[in-house]
Amino acid sequence: MVGRWRYVTLTFAAALLFAAPALPAVGEPPADPKSGADPSEAHADPLLARILQSFDRAQRETSTLIAGFTERKDLRLLARPVVSRGELYYNRPNQVRWEYLEPDRKVFVITEDRYLAYYPALKRAEEVPIRKFVGKRLFRFIGLGQSIEELGKYYEFRLSAANQLKDTHLLVLVPRKKKLRERVAEMKIWVDAATHLPRQLQYVEADGDSTLLTFRDVRSNVEVAAARFRLALPKDVVVSDSFNGFSLGEQSF
Numbered sequence: 001m002v003g004r005w006r007y008v009t010l011t012f013a014a015a016l017l018f019a020a021p022a023l024p025a026v027g028e029p030p031a032d033p034k035s036g037a038d039p040s041e042a043h044a045d046p047l048l049a050r051i052l053q054s055f056d057r058a059q060r061e062t063s064t065l066i067a068g069f070t071e072r073k074d075l076r077l078l079a080r081p082v083v084s085r086g087e088l089y090y091n092r093p094n095q096v097r098w099e100y101l102e103p104d105r106k107v108f109v110i111t112e113d114r115y116l117a118y119y120p121a122l123k124r125a126e127e128v129p130i131r132k133f134v135g136k137r138l139f140r141f142i143g144l145g146q147s148i149e150e151l152g153k154y155y156e157f158r159l160s161a162a163n164q165l166k167d168t169h170l171l172v173l174v175p176r177k178k179k180l181r182e183r184v185a186e187m188k189i190w191v192d193a194a195t196h197l198p199r200q201l202q203y204v205e206a207d208g209d210s211t212l213l214t215f216r217d218v219r220s221n222v223e224v225a226a227a228r229f230r231l232a233l234p235k236d237v238v239v240s241d242s243f244n245g246f247s248l249g250e251q252s253f
Contacts, residue, residue: 048159051169051191056148058196065090065197067218071100075209088215095229109231115243116231125239154180155187165200167193182206195220 066089073082084104089097100106107118110130117126148157155173163170168190175181183206190200197218204210233239 045159048157051159051171051196052148052157054196055171055191059147062090062197062220063092064222064224065218065220066222066224067215069216070214072212072214073209074212076207089224089228091224091229097228107231109229111229118231118233118237123234123237125233125237126243127239127241128243160188163190165190168199169193192218 066087068087069085071084071086073084075082084100085102086098086100088099089095094110094112096108096110098108105120107116107120109116109118113130115126115128115130119125151157151173154176156176158172158174160170160172171189171191173187173189175184175186185204185206185208187204188200188202189198191197192199195218197220198215199218200212200214202210202212
């Protein structure tokens with residue numbers, strides 16, 4: 001069975017527009033704020049500096065977001081990639097609905113006080129108080145909730161010229177710390193040149209497995225109904241109060 005942390009990062013963080021593998025794992029100490037955390041030390045490239053500033057500003061100015069997504073997983077144990085599609089809803093500062101629609105429906109909802117996962121085909125769900133996690137930082141989002149300065153504590157930033165996605169800038173994030181490098185090889189964020197929000201994200205694990213998320217129909221600062229972050233479960237659903245790291249849904253991987 002794949003470990004708990006992996007599913008956290010792959011479903012949200014790797015999902016990257018939004019979850020944060022940038023943060024240390026449970027039990028791992030935070031990076032020393034004096035260890036090159038200032039992004040200005042990591043790059044002297046004026047263009048990269050401007051892109052990071054614009055990226056930061058876009059995050060501060062984004063209060064809500066709705067987007068469709070396509071997720072492609074390339075896993076060493078599978079001969080073919082696994083492709084899923086779904087929708088994302090975000091309400092600042094910490095309400096999220098990450099819903100897979102194809103090939104199997106799965107819904108993950110995070111609010112100020114709880115995490116709820118629902119697997120309709122299995123008639124199973126998980127409901128866990130957020131306080132059980134080591135800080136709410138576990139469910140912060142890259143680009144929506146983490147500043148460049150904060151990310152700079154864990155990653156070095158590079159601007160890649162090997163970018164084939166039109167009208168984007170390709171940021172490559174390389175882990176600073178050995179402990180993080182044991183899990184993460186690199187992350188890539190394709191930043192839209194007009195909106196400065198992530199258009200595509202790739203999370204590459206140390207073992208070579210990768211997840212690529214592509215966002216479409218991105219709408220920011222639009223009304224998101226409060227009902228999106230409430231999930232009424234059918235009476236025949238078995239609800240667990242333990243966190244299995246999304247492993248109940250691995251049948252579809």
